[in-house]
Amino acid sequence: MSVITNTPAGPPEGVLGQPAEPRKAAPATGLPATFDDGTEHRHSLGLLTADGTADGITGGATDGTTDGGGAADSPVPALPAGADLRVVPARHPWRWVGTALVTLLVAGIAYSLATNPRWEWGVVAQWFTAQSVVNGLLETLKLTVIAGTLGFVLGFVLALMRLSASPLLVGVAWTFSWIFRSTPLLVQLLLWYNLGYLYEKISLGIPFTDVRFFEASTTTLISQFAAAVLGLSLNQAAYSAEIIRGGILSVDAGQLEAAAALGIPAWRRNTRIVLPQAMRAILPNAFNEIIGLVKGTSVVYVLAYSELFYTVQVIYNRTQQVLPLLLVATLWYVVITSVLSVAQYYIERHYSRGSVRNLPPTPWQRIRANLAPGRRPAHPAAPNPTTASPAAPQAAGQEITRKDLP
């Protein structure tokens, strides 16, 4: 423990042997202290105020509880009075260099796309809105919507089963995901389509008796469309179940407990309390899946189902314009994905209510704010000197609203 001998201010000496700043040896705090090791330390709890005088904390230095920290004595540069200070953002000169390089690269690619005649843009334009292509596009959209909806609804049920307390439900849900995730989608589609080979008739009745409520031949029941929907939906359900389960697990357990303590029924607890909060974790992955599904529907070409990809295949087999027609399909996939990406932004924004204090503006709101006449200055706290009027000092602390400015 330190023994403090309250000797009168001796020759001022800093901890590290530097001469202490004479001004800081001000009477209030300059108490040299002798420690066990016999060396002399100077405690300075002084806080330099803007005008450079030492603002001593009395009492702190005399009770001997302060440590002998060496850094306390390093000279603190005096700050100018606060009113004149201005914040200068960090400069990033290399960003400009990078921007120039990227611009060059993009321009090169665009030039080559525009001028290389082998891209055959005329053929692309000719087929882009052709009736057969549009029909194929509609089939792709139909499959995506149906398989996506069925897949996520079934996936939600499977996720709840996986998380339930019943070992039976957990086992069934786990097995479902196991089977459909471990077999190739292509095989699943072909199996569904060829179910008629394995089982000629599908019937509903009491097993091991002759009682039948319903019976039909498999081939009439499972068309190309039915096989495509079955294959895509069930496969999608297995994946989305895991995504939804992950989202539910990310919600704080206290939320379920609070809902249970309030007597809110289980289904309502899941749909009203847990799922909306899980959505923040689910949505990025879910949109990945949906976008994957848009292009994944092209796999059903093995069933000779005339969706977008199969349609362009049929056309280029006839016309031999392979690359331009693949471009037609690709461009449509880009369009769909772009629309979905915009939708994703707004849906995610919707579900972030309550998790951030205030929602950030959308890109569109930002553009409008920037284009509006008399837009905000970059640093509202520091008024532009050219517009600052003599009355400005009173307004400096207030927020500058758009109408305050010319």
Next chain:
Amino acid sequence: MSTLETAPAAAPDTGNAEPGKGTVGRVDIVNAHKSFGHVEVLKGVDLTVRPGEVTVIVGPSGSGKSTLLRTINHLETLNSGYIAIDGEPVGYRLKGNRLLERKEKDILAKRTGIGFVFQNFNLFPHLTVLENVTEAPIVAQGRSREAATAKARELLDRVGLADKAQAYPRQLSGGQQQRVAIARALALEPRLVLFDEPTSALDPELVNEVLDVIRDLARTGTTLIVVTHEMGFARDVADTVVFMDQGRIVESGTPAQLFGNPQQERTRAFLSKVIEPAFNI
């Protein structure tokens, strides 16, 4: 083990009337045992809380006080023993000398008569303050939206947050969030409200605004059981203070008895640790 000599003191309330002072909300805890794995958290707790009383449970952390509170509304199940509210067990049905676990639906219905206020508030962050308060009355008690909203506004006014009805929980301070959580618990017009360290997650300057709300509530005649470290609050508000240590109730009594003249050495040791720093500043 679970011989039930504790008869209900009052006829069970149907729940739609405002509970009058000291008629409903009796709690009987008989020989409650609870283990988590090999750790025995409650080692035979017996406690009776009379209707309309304020009981404060104090004790060192790990003494089982929060677990005891959570077993009262069946957020935790007991390994053996028996907890009854107004003579009726929450999670079980008595048949002969066996306690049959109830279906979840029945437990939920029972729980609406018991408010629970959590240490970490557990407000629903994606719902507004008003929606947080009206959700349970509408879906668990089947009230109309208008009635639930009117009641919620009245309760928010009572906790001093009438102007925050449309705010989201994250836009509020910790103290305000906890007051909303209390309003949410009261919206079900419970006969009994359980507080699990309601001020432990709060900054010191926000503690009193929450304790003031609980003080007001204590005057209305609702039975309250409060687990807390706020000894000053326990001294002012409690009818009974219970000291728990290592899964057992060491002693209980009026605040004057327990704080002024503790009978057990362990109580004295605990109080000397928590009271000195609190009152010497």
